[in-house]
Amino acid sequence: MTTAAVLGAGSWGTAFAKVLADAGTDVTIWARREPVAAAIREYGTNPDYLPAVRLPERVTATSDAGKAIAGADLVVLAVPSQTLRGNLADWAGFVEPDATLVSLMKGIELGTTKRMSEVIVETAGVAADRVAVVSGPNLAAEIAAEQPAATVVACTDVGRATQVQRAVTTPYFRPYTNEDMVGCELGGAVKNVIALAYGIATAMRLGDNTKATLITRGLAETARLGVALGADPLTFAGLAGLGDLVATCSSPLSRNRTFGEHLGRGETLEQAQAATRQTAEGVKSCLAIRDLARTHKVDMPITEQVELVCHEGVNPRSALIALMSRETKPE
Ligand SMILES: NC(=O)C1=CN([C@@H]2O[C@H](COP(=O)(O)OP(=O)(O)OC[C@H]3O[C@@H](n4cnc5c(N)ncnc54)[C@H](O)[C@@H]3O)[C@@H](O)[C@H]2O)C=CC1
Numbered sequence: 001m002t003t004a005a006v007l008g009a010g011s012w013g014t015a016f017a018k019v020l021a022d023a024g025t026d027v028t029i030w031a032r033r034e035p036v037a038a039a040i041r042e043y044g045t046n047p048d049y050l051p052a053v054r055l056p057e058r059v060t061a062t063s064d065a066g067k068a069i070a071g072a073d074l075v076v077l078a079v080p081s082q083t084l085r086g087n088l089a090d091w092a093g094f095v096e097p098d099a100t101l102v103s104l105m106k107g108i109e110l111g112t113t114k115r116m117s118e119v120i121v122e123t124a125g126v127a128a129d130r131v132a133v134v135s136g137p138n139l140a141a142e143i144a145a146e147q148p149a150a151t152v153v154a155c156t157d158v159g160r161a162t163q164v165q166r167a168v169t170t171p172y173f174r175p176y177t178n179e180d181m182v183g184c185e186l187g188g189a190v191k192n193v194i195a196l197a198y199g200i201a202t203a204m205r206l207g208d209n210t211k212a213t214l215i216t217r218g219l220a221e222t223a224r225l226g227v228a229l230g231a232d233p234l235t236f237a238g239l240a241g242l243g244d245l246v247a248t249c250s251s252p253l254s255r256n257r258t259f260g261e262h263l264g265r266g267e268t269l270e271q272a273q274a275a276t277r278q279t280a281e282g283v284k285s286c287l288a289i290r291d292l293a294r295t296h297k298v299d300m301p302i303t304e305q306v307e308l309v310c311h312e313g314v315n316p317r318s319a320l321i322a323l324m325s326r327e328t329k330p331e
């Protein structure tokens, strides 16, 4: 019998706790705010993030992270990428010696340009093969509504990947295992940046050819970076690559796409932040991904322009002109 702690009671942490419980795993969610933990315990709902979703009885919650983590076989991390290092420093001492740490996060750390699994290894002081990543086309609200979806569980230890796979297999959630951590994590992080570009294009009323071009060339630059960092190029054709990119770009549920729409309507970063509440990871990660690309001498023109629009106040129309006037080259 597997038990899990889910650290972070946002949309994905909450929906993922439901998946675990529906697969037969006992789950304790850690919520930063006690009223959220109390509502999950008493009413079986998360009023702030997924108010319409009734959580299974196997799900409970606490605002005491130590209580959630102690005894858990799976420690699932579902906080914003940029807060992970600080959070995990407080939590690492509670993690059981053979527990698997599972990252749900889709971001790259600012300053260090590290992937989330690297931050986990460093901060929790665990071997890299104890860390798994779950990534795929998994919009939280759709999963919580039990709309059929698939995902990837990546881990260099195939046994652990299979254990996590088993712990999250339900009639509506179908996980595949994969050993390519780098590819899965980059696919998840970079698609958020491309979804910002897609949202900008949507608000500018650009057509389907433009949007298909953004998806395709966005995937090309993601794969270029991935290959430079040792990923398997085939991963980018899979669920954690193309699958997640298409879901995020095409869905009005995506926070990154929605954030991009605000920018595309001419709002400043501050105005877009004020108008949106949940985590849009691409806004910060675009800086770290741009830095990573420059370090590895990888050309990522869409990411460069998204960063300029987000953080340098560049007008979306100028960004579009810059992309379209680049030197022509073979595909
Ligand atoms: N929502 C979705 O559909 C999906 C999200 N993800 C990824 O999952 C990760 C978590 O995202 P969501 O749950 O969607 O975010 P969210 O914005 O819904 O919730 C974030 C949670 O983190 C908490 N939080 C905020 N600042 C914190 C801090 N300083 N310390 C500790 N906790 C803090 C919030 O209270 C909230 O419970 C992100 O990396 C996201 O990219 C991945 C797949 C699907």
Ligand SMILES: O=C(CO)COP(=O)(O)O
Pocket (backbone or CB within 6 Å): 106, 136, 137, 138, 139, 140, 192, 195, 244, 247, 248, 253, 254, 255, 256, 257, 279, 280, 281
């Ligand atoms: O990662 C996601 C879907 O797989 C969710 O995307 P957003 O964070 O843009 O909502």
